[in-house]
Amino acid sequence: MSVIASDRRTLVVGLGKTGLSCVRYLCALGRDVAVADSRHNPPGLDTLRAGWPDVPVYLGDFDPALFARFNELVVSPGIAIAEPAIQAAAARGQRFVVISTCLPRPPMHQLSRLPAPTVKPR
DSSP: OOOOGGGOEEEEEOOSHHHHHHHHHHHHTTOEEEEEESSSSOTTHHHHHHHOTTSOEEESSOOHHHHTTOSEEEEOTTSOTTOHHHHHHHHHTOEEEEOOSSSOOOOHHHHTTSOOOOOOOO
């Protein structure tokens, strides 16, 4: 059974440039969107409130119970996927997307199988 788009609740994690862009895109699709950011005054907050005043915003420490209320997480590149609330969501099997501006990241279920990164001397 798949989730119907209108039943999908998406939490955008991080409200910098990328997170704000994700909110803009998801709202244009008519999605039910909320935002969480660990900062009390993230850089995209004023723009978000002016352009999308109905989008709920959760600021401060990430709360795993909050994350559990969403079917899908969209994680900005500045947010560590090792964040406990994100790890708890992965353990629950929640769908999520990690937005990367540099390198593609593997699906969360594959992260535990990745070798430790190494640095090669020049």
